[in-house]
Amino acid sequence: MKQDKKEKRNNILYSVLGLVLGIAMCGIGIYGMILNRIESQEYKNATDKREVIAVVESCREIDNSDDKDKNKKNSRSVKYRTKLAFEVDGKSYEGEETYNQKVYVGDKVKVEVYRTSKGSYKLRPYNNLVNFVFYCVAIPLGFIIAIASVYSIRLIVKKE
Structure with missing residues (x-):
């Protein structure tokens, strides 16, 4: 009985960590895509290169x-x-x-x-295709991990 409670607690802990990981991956993907887009536009619109x-x-x-x-x-x-x-x-x-x-x-x-628009100077951004693909993949993958974690938590709690 005691072993079951410990196992259940560990399963919930792993599921919560999965949920945090999924949300973090979505956030990183969105942040990376936005930052990539802002840098590209700022460079494109720069008057002093x-x-x-x-x-x-x-x-x-x-x-x-x-x-x-x-x-x-x-x-x-x-x-x-x-x-x-x-x-x-x-x-x-x-x-x-x-x-x-x-x-x-x-x-x-x-x-x-x-x-830059703030008056400082930066190196020219090189929009790396690998980084862009990583950001694009991180969003749906993080979403899938988060959904699976929530489903797992619901199943564990429902078994009580």
Whole structure:
């Protein structure tokens, strides 16, 4: 009897965690899509776009995949996530950028920046298709998880 109560409590706990996860996934998906859209529109409507020289402040490897190709025995694809510092009209700004080739701290790279509606400058947004698809999938998947969790909670409570 005591074991059944503990098991029931654990099932409710897991179902509530599933509900929270589902709601969080929906929220992240909606937030990401809105943020992606706002950045795209802000860049599109920017009146001041320019190229500046930025300095690499930090660099880390983010993607290391081995591709098997008929012509190459081992081809390595590596991407680097960098933190950049740049200056526009005497003011310093920071941003992040991804590169396919190795860059080192202290390297100078040419980047495109734009003036935001608030007057600051940001790096040009690169609307990544993978991120957009993730946001699109997160919403219905989170909704399904939340609905399944609510149904599970109802079944557990109904068994009392």
